[in-house]
Amino acid sequence: MSEISLSGISKFYGTFCAVRNVDLKVAQGELVTILGPSGSGKSTLLGLIAGLTTPSEGIISFGSRDVTHLPSRERNVGLVFQSYALFPHMTVFQNIAFPLKVRNYATLQIQAAVTKALQSVRLEHLSDRKPSQLSGGQQQRVALARGFVFEPDILLLDEPLGALDRKLREEVQVELRDLQRNLGITTVLVTHDQEEALSMSDRVMVLDQGEIRQIGTPEEVYLKPANSFVAGFLGTANVLSGTVRNLGGDWTMRLAKGLEVPCGPPPGPDQDVHCTMIIRPENLRLCSPDGHGPTGQVRDAIYLGQTTKHVVESEIGLIVSVGPSHERRSVGENVKLTWNRAATWFV
Ligand SMILES: Nc1ncnc2c1ncn2[C@@H]1O[C@H](COP(=O)(O)OP(=O)(O)OP(=O)(O)O)[C@@H](O)[C@H]1O
Ligand SMILES: [Mg+2]
Structure with missing residues (x-):
């Protein structure tokens, strides 16, 4: 043995x-x-x-x-x-x-x-x-x-x-x-x-x-x-902190600036608790400024061959990484950030 x-x-x-x-x-x-x-x-x-x-x-x-x-x-x-x-x-x-x-x-x-x-x-x-x-x-x-x-x-x-x-x-x-x-x-x-x-x-x-x-x-x-140590050590993690609550069946996180963003159900049973969640870059999407979601501006577009990775300065209070994905945006372009609730994870 x-x-x-x-x-x-x-x-x-x-x-x-x-x-x-x-x-x-x-x-x-x-x-x-x-x-x-x-x-x-x-x-x-x-x-x-x-x-x-x-x-x-x-x-x-x-x-x-x-x-x-x-x-x-x-x-x-x-x-x-x-x-x-x-x-x-x-x-x-x-x-x-x-x-x-x-x-x-x-x-x-x-x-x-x-x-x-x-x-x-x-x-x-x-x-x-x-x-x-x-x-x-x-x-x-x-x-x-x-x-x-x-x-x-x-x-x-x-x-x-x-x-x-x-x-x-x-x-x-x-x-x-x-x-x-x-x-x-x-x-x-x-x-x-x-x-x-x-x-x-x-x-x-x-x-x-x-x-x-x-x-x-x-x-x-x-x-x-x-x-958050494991989250950050195993790849890039976009970290968001705020208060989590259930709004008519959908979970949202209220960030420091009062912005409400989508999230999954929190780990505990309580509402209105302060939580930290991560979203992996590949689970973030960029869409046009007339779409729905937090607004941001592309600061960098890193070309990786088949795909591009974007760095976005956004109103969710941080610089986030998006991708790699097949879409390509220009530096300075205004965008909206979207993600699927199911792709968020609390740490
Ligand atoms: N013989 C020793 N005497 C005193 N301190 C030691 C000794 N061997 C290791 N250490 C200390 O123990 C810690 C862990 O060392 P270790 O070699 O296990 O790290 P590691 O994770 O393998 O790092 P690396 O990725 O750099 O190889 C370090 O702070 C190191 O300085
Ligand atoms: Mg070693």
């Missing part, structure tokens, strides 16, 4: 708390991403699962086995870091064979396992090259192969694609996801890239200042963020 369970895990460095009271279960075969800003405790948490450091408080189990005080080498985890740290003097084959040699595999076993790993990352043809003769993406794939060649129960990846350019990164993301699914290996991936987290994970754990802010599926954390 390679289910991971963290219970009440904290890590202190002196009096500084890098990870605070984290509870997490990662199911067999699941891919969970730890997402958070720099310094939020992602690598510390991964290091705790790997056994590179021990927690100040709490229990870590793999299946029914308590591994809290077990050294890393006895945990059977594959580790891949951002700096792939391949051995420069060894060939690709030798690099991937290294964890097997350390574990005293027989030569024939090594041959078979490395060949299989090379096929998984589609590098069979480069097995005799040295790392310096490979592209960044190829080196990254060698590091990955080295991470899982010994069939670890658990794969731990700390920003493994950080050094790759966007296009290559997206390619390796897909490959990594396929590989992880095919091997059925329980995986924890650290990233600070929200798109990577959303596109690759079964579930995302959002970490801030060592504390979990939310754990959920990509859809949950993006569409139903638990708080």
